[in-house]
Amino acid sequence: MNYDNVLQAILLLCSYFNKNESRNVKPLTPTEYSRLAAWLHQNQCTPADFLTREEELLSQWHDPKNKITKERLASLLQRAASMGFALEKWQQQNVWVLSRASQDYPKVLRDKLGDTRAPLLYCIGNKTLLTTQGIGFVGSRDTNQNDEAFTQALAQQAVNQGFTIVSGGAKGVDQTSMNAALDAGGSAIGILADSLLKSATKSQYRTALQEGRLLLITPYYPEASFSTGSAMGRNKYIYALSKGVVVAKSDETGGTWAGATENLKKQWVPLWVRDIEQSGNQKLLELGGQALSELKVDFNELQANFSFPSAKNTAVQEQKEMVQPDLLSGDFFTMSDEASVETKGISHEQIDSQSKHDIEKMTEQTIEPIPELILDVKDNTPQHDGVKDQSSNNQPGKDQSQAGSMQVAPLEVFIDVFYQQLKQEENKSYTPKALAEQFPELTESIITIWLNTLEERGLIKRQGSKLAYTLIVQQSL
Numbered sequence: 001m002n003y004d005n006v007l008q009a010i011l012l013l014c015s016y017f018n019k020n021e022s023r024n025v026k027p028l029t030p031t032e033y034s035r036l037a038a039w040l041h042q043n044q045c046t047p048a049d050f051l052t053r054e055e056e057l058l059s060q061w062h063d064p065k066n067k068i069t070k071e072r073l074a075s076l077l078q079r080a081a082s083m084g085f086a087l088e089k090w091q092q093q094n095v096w097v098l099s100r101a102s103q104d105y106p107k108v109l110r111d112k113l114g115d116t117r118a119p120l121l122y123c124i125g126n127k128t129l130l131t132t133q134g135i136g137f138v139g140s141r142d143t144n145q146n147d148e149a150f151t152q153a154l155a156q157q158a159v160n161q162g163f164t165i166v167s168g169g170a171k172g173v174d175q176t177s178m179n180a181a182l183d184a185g186g187s188a189i190g191i192l193a194d195s196l197l198k199s200a201t202k203s204q205y206r207t208a209l210q211e212g213r214l215l216l217i218t219p220y221y222p223e224a225s226f227s228t229g230s231a232m233g234r235n236k237y238i239y240a241l242s243k244g245v246v247v248a249k250s251d252e253t254g255g256t257w258a259g260a261t262e263n264l265k266k267q268w269v270p271l272w273v274r275d276i277e278q279s280g281n282q283k284l285l286e287l288g289g290q291a292l293s294e295l296k297v298d299f300n301e302l303q304a305n306f307s308f309p310s311a312k313n314t315a316v317q318e319q320k321e322m323v324q325p326d327l328l329s330g331d332f333f334t335m336s337d338e339a340s341v342e343t344k345g346i347s348h349e350q351i352d353s354q355s356k357h358d359i360e361k362m363t364e365q366t367i368e369p370i371p372e373l374i375l376d377v378k379d380n381t382p383q384h385d386g387v388k389d390q391s392s393n394n395q396p397g398k399d400q401s402q403a404g405s406m407q408v409a410p411l412e413v414f415i416d417v418f419y420q421q422l423k424q425e426e427n428k429s430y431t432p433k434a435l436a437e438q439f440p441e442l443t444e445s446i447i448t449i450w451l452n453t454l455e456e457r458g459l460i461k462r463q464g465s466k467l468a469y470t471l472i473v474q475q476s477l
Helices: 003-014 030-042 047-051 054-060 070-077 080-092 107-116 127-131 145-160 173-183 203-210 228-240 255-266 279-287 299-305 315-319 361-367 411-423 432-438 444-456
Strands: 096-099 120-125 134-138 164-167 188-191 214-218 244-247 271-274 290-292 387-390 396-401 460-462 469-471
Touching: 003 030, 003 047, 003 070, 003 080, 003 096, 003 120, 030 047, 030 107, 047 054, 047 070, 054 070, 080 411, 080 444, 107 228, 120 127, 127 214, 134 145, 134 173, 134 228, 134 255, 145 164, 145 173, 164 173, 173 188, 173 203, 188 228, 203 214, 228 255, 244 255, 244 279, 244 299, 255 271, 255 279, 271 279, 411 444, 432 444, 444 460, 444 469
Parallel strands: 134 164, 134 244, 164 188, 188 214, 244 271, 271 290
Antiparallel strands: 096 120, 120 214, 387 396, 460 469
16 A cells, blocks of 8 residues: 555545635545545545545445535545645645654544544654653633743643643743743643644744754644634643643633543543632532642652542533444554655554544534634744654653655656646746745745746746746646
8 A cells, every 4th residue: 555645645635735725625524534534444445545546436435424525525636736735835844744544643642532533733843752741731821920930830840750741832821831841941742723834933932843842733734823613622632642731720611621621521631720719720620620739749649649530420420421432443544564664754544443423513613624824924934854862751862863854745746737737828927926826835935946947947938037937838847
């Protein structure tokens, strides 16, 4: 099986590629993708078969929920050119992609989130941080000096005890905990709800990315801007990637509250709640969170002493939804150990189990919302050499490798696709600015380089001293 083709098929089925697509493209949600993948497995196929047997597979496909139509799948699979341009841009921005089959895709996401886990994770930074022990921090965006001091103190202690800080990257408690970890010489994982490319350019993250002490992850399109649904949907990833989570400050509504109560319902990881006179904090303590009243803690001891409330006596357990067990066990489209070596950096596909009986309708709606997209992402992401190896104390080491960088098809392939697009309007004059509007996945600088390459090959002609070109030949590259 060609795992590069598997990843390409998953990208076509589950990802946006440019800011215009949100108007007329609807990629598959995680539960929709799991449903399709289970059907493929039952028919001894993989997602890659859509690239060579699309008509045959579409003729046989029927979605029992009538949400994944044949027409929808066909429109998603017809975006090869957009995918190529997007992959070229992401590679230049140091983005690498994990599919659910990659050996680096966190097993804890499969175990805790099941079929609601994202088919794709878009990442910038040190991949080895996914194998470290994490302590999560969540809380309000509206913080005071006491909130910040509490968060900083506990985050620094977690770092000193060998943990990586896991948070959401938002203003308030999230950023305070991550910055405290990085300032203390530790490591952090930021689970972003929006703007991966833009976030990676922030000055407070630049050095940590270069040193391999930071990993930024999003289950959403790398250029999506903030939405409430995305923020709610990413909360579960903070919990799933942590050994326990600290709630510094919470109301009785909003993302912090929703994530904490979901964790108590699902009993994922210990929930430690700061014991202050804040309505959300006190309610979470009533529901089963463990009180934190001291500024000095031992996280290993807290883990050992935590226990969830019994199912008989708590309101949380009474609210716990009934979920069907997986009908199938094991993973689909699994790669062998030999195939797991990322010679090209493209991840592979591995599907967990047939879709569970409809996990909360709200969950499916919030995991993959139609994004509002950022229009002005600049090509100024800090350059770094990849990711660092891990030392025995769970902190990144000094040796660097290219294991984390995503490499795509040869540049020749993208230039050829670009040229074929230009040929469709032979009499037109091309400028980098106009073409950047036509191909929003590409920057003007990339387009200028490609136009110069085509000019050197005698395929287009520059009009005098102007930065404008015309097509002069009809041949293929």
